Amino acid sequence: MSVIDDLASEFARLPGIGRKTAYRLTHHLLKVAPEEACRLARAIDAMAERVRRCSICHNLSESDPCEYCSNPARDRTTICVVEEASDIRAIDSSGGFRGLYHVLGGCLSPLDGIGPDELNVESLQSRLDENVREVIVATNPSVEGEATAAYLHKILDPRGIRVTRLARGLPVGGDLEYADGVTIAQALAGRRVI
Amino acid sequence: MPLVTTEATVLKTYEYSETSKILRLLTRDLGLCSVIAKGARRPKSRFGGLLEPFTDGEATFYAKEGRELHTLSGFELHRERQALGRELVRYAGAGLLSEIVLRFAPAAADDELFFQLRRGLDHLVEENGDLEIVILQQAWQLIERLGFAPSIDRCTLCGAGIVGDEDCFFDLGGGGAICARCRTRTSGLSLRPLKPRARAELIGLLSPRPPLPAARRLETAPAQRDLLRDFIAYHLADHRPLNSFRFLEERLR
Numbered sequence: 001m002s003v004i005d006d007l008a009s010e011f012a013r014l015p016g017i018g019r020k021t022a023y024r025l026t027h028h029l030l031k032v033a034p035e036e037a038c039r040l041a042r043a044i045d046a047m048a049e050r051v052r053r054c055s056i057c058h059n060l061s062e063s064d065p066c067e068y069c070s071n072p073a074r075d076r077t078t079i080c081v082v083e084e085a086s087d088i089r090a091i092d093s094s095g096g097f098r099g100l101y102h103v104l105g106g107c108l109s110p111l112d113g114i115g116p117d118e119l120n121v122e123s124l125q126s127r128l129d130e131n132v133r134e135v136i137v138a139t140n141p142s143v144e145g146e147a148t149a150a151y152l153h154k155i156l157d158p159r160g161i162r163v164t165r166l167a168r169g170l171p172v173g174g175d176l177e178y179a180d181g182v183t184i185a186q187a188l189a190g191r192r193v194i
Numbered sequence: 195m196p197l198v199t200t201e202a203t204v205l206k207t208y209e210y211s212e213t214s215k216i217l218r219l220l221t222r223d224l225g226l227c228s229v230i231a232k233g234a235r236r237p238k239s240r241f242g243g244l245l246e247p248f249t250d251g252e253a254t255f256y257a258k259e260g261r262e263l264h265t266l267s268g269f270e271l272h273r274e275r276q277a278l279g280r281e282l283v284r285y286a287g288a289g290l291l292s293e294i295v296l297r298f299a300p301a302a303a304d305d306e307l308f309f310q311l312r313r314g315l316d317h318l319v320e321e322n323g324d325l326e327i328v329i330l331q332q333a334w335q336l337i338e339r340l341g342f343a344p345s346i347d348r349c350t351l352c353g354a355g356i357v358g359d360e361d362c363f364f365d366l367g368g369g370g371a372i373c374a375r376c377r378t379r380t381s382g383l384s385l386r387p388l389k390p391r392a393r394a395e396l397i398g399l400l401s402p403r404p405p406l407p408a409a410r411r412l413e414t415a416p417a418q419r420d421l422l423r424d425f426i427a428y429h430l431a432d433h434r435p436l437n438s439f440r441f442l443e444e445r446l447r
């Protein structure tokens with residue numbers, strides 16, 4: 001296999017990239033200045049070399065503990081549980097949360113053979129010292145995410161920890177008229193006094 | 195490229211690319227199908243939050259000849275079963291029913307199988323009694339519908355009827371009961387004792403009428419669990435237990 005095929009087949013292994021796109025990317029890199037291609041290679045190399053899982057929250061970070069776990073300004077009474085490390089960026093950039101995070105590494109899925117043992121549940125439990133008062137479950141609004149939240153509630157509630165779930169409802173900017181039945185039903189169930 | 199509109203139940207979803215989802219559906223008209231729902235993961239997708247496991251609706255897609263993956267163009271919600279996610283045993287049971295269908299249903303219309311699955315999922319949502327009875331019952335009934343029902347009234351070797359209090363054996367390989375007399379003639383490793391009580395409860399799980407009342411618990415629950423798990427593994431799944439079965443067993447422990 002040529003080095004061109006080699007690179008293209010590496011690209012093709014990335015999510016959402018088919019063979020055609022893989023060759024398009026490869027040929028793009030052949031057209032640009034060699035320094036530019038090398039910069040991409042170095043960035044990938046550095047990332048693979050330096051990014052690790054935080055030993056406390058399983059976030060992906062260059063430092064261990066990660067920038068959230070080691071930041072004394074973060075609120076240590078609340079832990080927000082997410083499915084993947086990539087969810088942290090979305091929640092944190094909203095500016096609405098200043099506590100700590102915990103990455104589960106997925107959610108419960110019977111068909112995929114993913115039970116609590118396959119997720120970072122034990123390490124979550126071991127983090128629950130006397131400081132932690134609330135766990136916010138921010139798993140996806142899917143059946144799997146819901147089941148994972150139900151499981152966490154079941155094991156954390158007896159420990160006297162407040163377990164909350166992100167509200168589900170109408171998307172901001174969405175039009176009620178076009179919302180689907182499931183979303184409207186959940187928005188109704190999650191209504192609050194104004 | 196004909197446009198198909200058919201009733202469908204979503205069995206499983208997979209994330210695909212940044213914005214799309216692949217759905218495995220049991221459809222009324224085409225049996226098991228895979229469709230891609232482009233853009234379904236965008237918050238403002240026209241599919242909204244509908245494309246979730248255990249949801250019933252009317253799916254419209256372009257069925258391409260010779261293609262495995264069709265492109266979903268619409269999904270009209272008939273019934274969602276998000277409530278299954280709120281309790282783990284129900285969720286595990288729904289996963290088991292879905293996995294049985296996913297692994298063994300044909301890619302062809304089968305009305306009875308289609309409605310059997312829907313009834314099973316509805317039972318799981320609504321049942322207030324013993325969930326384990328409902329799960330085992332619904333799983334066996336899907337297996338019967340798929341044509342793998344074990345023979346339990348008669349010895350699979352000599353054909354003699356087995357009476358109520360008779361000790362007998364269950365032969366996983368042969369797919370049914372074996373009387374004590376025939377026991378000596380077989381040397382299969384897949385043989386296990388089937389006590390009269392366990393056999394009676396198995397009959398109750400297998401035949402829909404009269405079903406075992408879910409108001410009480412199975413006396414032989416562990417034996418029934420083992421039997422169903424091993425039967426599926428032996429007959430349907432290349433000797434490997436289904437993923438969702440392990441998940442279910444852990445929840446019931």
Ligand SMILES: [Zn+2]
Nearest residue numbers: 054057066069
């Ligand atoms: Zn951390």
Ligand SMILES: [Zn+2]
Nearest residue numbers: 349352373376
């Ligand atoms: Zn016999």
